[in-house]
Amino acid sequence: MSEERSDLTERPREEEAEKAVLVSVLWGDVPEAEAEESLSELRSLAETAGAVVVDSLVQSRRKPDAATLLGKGKLQELQRRVSESGADLVIFDQELTSSQQRNLENALDIKVVDRTALILDIFAQHAHSKEGKAQVEMAQLRYQLTRLTGKGAQLSRLGGGIGTRGPGETKLEVDRRRINMRLRTLNRELRELTRVRRVKRKRRLRLEVPTFSLVGYTNAGKSSLLNLLTDAGVLVEDGLFSTLDPTTRRLMLPGNRRAVITDTVGFINHLPHQLVEAFKSTLEEVREADVLLHVIDASAPNIERRTRAVEEVLEELGALDIPTIYVLNKIDLLDGEAREYLRKRYPEGVLTSTVTGEGIPELKERMAACIPASRTMRLKLPLEEGRLLSLLYRRGKVLELGSRDGFYHLLAEVPPELAERLRAFKEEKDA
Ligand SMILES: Nc1nc2c(ncn2[C@@H]2O[C@H](COP(=O)(O)OP(=O)(O)OP(=O)(O)O)[C@@H](O)[C@H]2O)c(=O)[nH]1
Ligand SMILES: [Mg+2]
Incomplete structure (x- = not known):
């Protein structure tokens, strides 16, 4: 049954898999081994997200190009490789500003994403619970929000400056407001889910x-x-x-x-x-x-x-x-x-x-x-403390039990989480 299902789901996935070219731009003095590892990790991330890596390209520069991260020559090489490999997207190992991303998309004519967006995408695919989904959406919106600030997409596409501010600014404000509204809703939802989780945890902590x-x-x-x-x-x-x-x-x-x-x-x-x-x-x-x-x-x-x-x-x-x-x-x-x-x-x-x-x-x-050991204790429990006795049966070990004068008299191995509660019922001499 499960075999059949995986067969059915896998075939179309192969055909639909996005073809990705990986790009890493290094500056400063990143050791070569570290850069290599980072790129191979990017490959795992891309594959986990469901892409097939068709090519990769590394450039070392003294400093990143402000407009495209990559230098002019490398960008041309990337253009060539993208068209040769028929890639659907380019993934950068380094964070791109929104204008770098836009410039690259314009130059390459395909989707360009950075490592952060890729990781967010994997999280989005793997989120199943209500809480997980809300958390991922929140992270994605915050990511989008950082890209709206400063020179927003619409503004700089028009070149910025005089005459561009009206509609661009308005659209930007609308986007920002919409995102902020959704973030507030998510925040409320998450607070409620957190509360539920805390209650559960408290129950656990009560027994220590x-x-x-x-x-x-x-x-x-x-x-x-x-x-x-x-x-x-x-x-x-x-x-x-x-x-x-x-x-x-x-x-x-x-x-x-x-x-x-x-x-x-x-x-x-x-x-x-x-x-x-x-x-x-x-x-x-x-x-x-x-x-x-x-x-x-x-x-x-x-x-x-x-x-x-x-x-x-x-x-x-x-x-x-x-x-x-x-x-x-x-x-x-x-x-x-x-x-x-x-x-x-x-x-x-x-x-x-x-x-x-x-x-x-x-x-x-x-x-x-790391856990303190159980202690053997001789106890004198009032008969109405039946619940405590049954807890002791479940959590510890009752070695001897008798009752007289309205009390249970017992010898028991008491786990550390119950020791404090039972101290009040200790008989004079410990075993
Ligand atoms: N050879 C080997 N593989 C292991 C061992 N432990 C786990 N794996 C494999 O490592 C992979 C990841 O294992 P998981 O248990 O999912 O790792 P995780 O830390 O929970 O990973 P995430 O939830 O994705 O962060 C799987 O393919 C496992 O089969 C081990 O002791 N030896
Ligand atoms: Mg795991």
Whole structure:
């Protein structure tokens, strides 16, 4: 059944796939390796968005051309390559101003987008929940809004200056007003959704179950890890930004320690600021975690730079000081030497593979070690505290139970999240 469906959906997609030419313009002193990695990442982004990359072009300049980013000669070369490859769009790795984008579109006569627009497009394709959709739309509108300010599209098309201001300005104002109105509506919707999410989280916090949050670069294996630890059945894909909606699952760790774990949206180098802003309510989960599991694709090029990109976002979220376990994932793809290097470089990290299951027991032990252990307590509970007793049955372990003089007398293993509530019922001597 599912085979059939994928067959049906895949064929037309191949024919319709947009053909893209990638362009990267470098200035300043960007190391070559970094530029190469960035371009290969742009390729993954383009493919995740559903495009086929037919050509790519890199230019190093002392400084970017103000009008077209690319120099004149390179622009001509790009024109030639676009017509030879029959491309439908050009994707720039660097951010374009709205006038650069327009100048390029006029010169090339096809659609031109930048990396930010591409990432926003992927998010739009992957948003499923009401909240996710609203967040993406908000990010897109904010992106559009930044492009309307200053020399707006209509104004500069007319050359600007005297005689152009009337209708151009009006249209611009109308657009801006329309966007702002929609943003206000979205804001209201999101506030309501955030409130619902907070209520749910509060319920969780009331029991003080320790919370782990998976964070990391996109495609590192966060969802795979969640599935392996909890049987969650979250979508895992070899593409970027598969997960947008956070998922929270219960988890049992060695020593009967209970916890919950949350999977959320991945990060990337130059993650559009509008997205971080719009996804703040989703990412709040990260800030409130007790422990972060920072998942790193150990087989990726330049993991240090990716790790830094993740930490930059964590800093922006105010989550940088949360205790963190580094999970170096995908080690099934590494040889002994590479693993050795990682052990030295990240002595605190855990090497894992969600494919072979290597390192998972160690990871669970490390996670359990972050949670205080259960304590054995002798308790004297009034008979009317039946609810507390049943909670103890569910969350802890009742070792002995009797009742006399209107009290339950029991010996129990009390999990840390209940210890505080039960302290009032302690019998004099602890076991
Ligand atoms: N070889 C190997 N591949 C893995 C491992 N863990 C995950 N993968 C693959 O890596 C890809 C991404 O995995 P996900 O779990 O979707 O990654 P993610 O971090 O949730 O990604 P996003 O939600 O897109 O940010 C998938 O193709 C997985 O099958 C691993 O340990 N070894
Ligand atoms: Mg995921």
